[in-house]
Amino acid sequence: MAKSEGRKTNNAQRGAGENELKYNAVASSVPSVNGNRKERGLVIRNTGNYYLVRTADGTDILCLAKGNFRLRGIRSTSPVVVGDRVIIERSSDESAYIIEIEDRKNYIIRKASNLSKHSHILAANIDLALLCITLRFPETTTVFIDRFLVTAEAYRVLVHLVFNKTDLYDNDDHAYLNDVIRLYSSIGYPCIKTSAETGEGIEQLKALTKGKITLLAGHSGVGKSSIINLLQSDVSRKVGKISDYHQKGMHTTTFSEMIEIEGEGFVIDTPGIKGFGTVDMTTQEVSHYFPEIFRFSADCRYYNCLHLNEPGCAVLKAVDEHYISESRYQSYLNILEDVNEGKYRS
Ligand SMILES: Nc1nc2c(ncn2[C@@H]2O[C@H](COP(=O)(O)OP(=O)(O)OP(=O)(O)O)[C@@H](O)[C@H]2O)c(=O)[nH]1
Ligand SMILES: [Mg+2]
Ligand SMILES: [Zn+2]
16 A cells, blocks of 8 residues: 555545544643744634634634645645544744644545556545535536545545435436446445425434534536525525536535534535546555455456456456446546556656
8 A cells, every 4th residue: 555644544435433522622722932823723624725624612713824834745735634633833923833733544535547656635634524425416426426435445435425406307307317326335335315495304414414524526517505504504604606506516615624513523615526536546546445445356367467357356246246336447447547547658
């Protein structure tokens, strides 16, 4: 396994909710240097060069990042991300700087595009990621779902799939939706049907997100901000106007933001993402992040089988016999291809 932080620690997979929500319980006094005050805080928003940091006493402070936070092993477009636990330094002239990032328990990272060498971390230290999916208006493909899931597996982030806008589906859509849900549930990913319009599934989401730090991700226009608006009553998030709204998203949310929800917990609203390039894995590793492919691969004749056309491949046999879905296998090939391309390029 390639070394990069985030994978070292953690296991949201085994039990969510371990994230220290009560950041004020964390010792907030850090020895001061040169008379400057140092405090611990949680990054709740990032706009341009500025970060909004919530400190132990609940105050939100606008900070700049000081120094070079290039993270080991990854070239990221932003050094500090929402969800980071940081140490800030406030000087007497009221300016404030982030001077240290605490080790991350996990994060969700993606490449801006397959060709891009730069990666983008959506958020760090999350207990749960909700991948918001619409089969129509706009369409979310299984390849997109699988790319997200592979990254979440690699960085050990627990994922539930949220199928939104069920109120817009006709009978055929519902039949297809149920097939997709059957597939992902059988692999082990919990699925929830929701509608921000009728309120279907919202109580279930409230119970699920309670006491956790939850990331909402997905294409633009799938309804992430609309769902968040139903999870908390204080603030109203901007959602795309229906009148402007066609098949594609409007990119209404433009930066990630952490929002406190009723009944304790935080949800992170993120801007819609078009593609999801996977980051930093070897060809051998790819199958490890498809749980069902990994299970069958134990019976392949060759230990280094890539399940392409090798003799005695148990995965190909399972695809033939429909124990592994064709769409998941196609996603596997698709990701394998990127990984190979990445290798030839560098
Ligand atoms: N019919 C219906 N419309 C919905 C539902 N959820 C969201 N919408 C509408 O879909 C549009 C997009 O919703 P947003 O909440 O802005 O979507 P988003 O995922 O936050 O999009 P970005 O911020 O661009 O990433 C808005 O017009 C919402 O009113 C739903 O369950 N049913
Ligand atoms: Mg939004
Ligand atoms: Zn094989």
